[in-house]
Amino acid sequence: MNVQYLSDAQGRHTAIVIPIEEWNTITAKHEDLKSLEKPKQDSLQPKPSDFRGSISKKTADELLQHTEQARTEWESIIS
The missing domain is CATH 1.20.5 (Single alpha-helices involved in coiled-coils or other helix-helix interfaces)
Structure with a gap:
């Protein structure tokens, strides 16, 4: 897997970049990950x-x- 790590000023990894083709392959195998792509509209509004x-x-x-x-x-x- 060809990923890129993003680091802060102290050199600590803070994020990872996955090529879109690899992300699509992963989400095709693991459907539950697709929910991470876009927030649900109702989750933006607070509920009582x-x-x-x-x-x-x-x-x-x-x-x-x-x-x-x-x-x-x-x-x-x-x-």
Whole structure:
């Protein structure tokens, strides 16, 4: 395999370049590697589950209570 190594200023290898023909041969044998070529569109957008654990349960409960209170007040105003 004819690969090229990229190095930083200290001479440590930081990347590798594989000729496209060899990459195509490898990905033909290992289909799962094709997912590395292009990021999935939905992976670029954060999902709500990405933020799970960002706030404490106590804070989440307080926010929920406040939201429910605001909704009740709003419904009483527009009724």
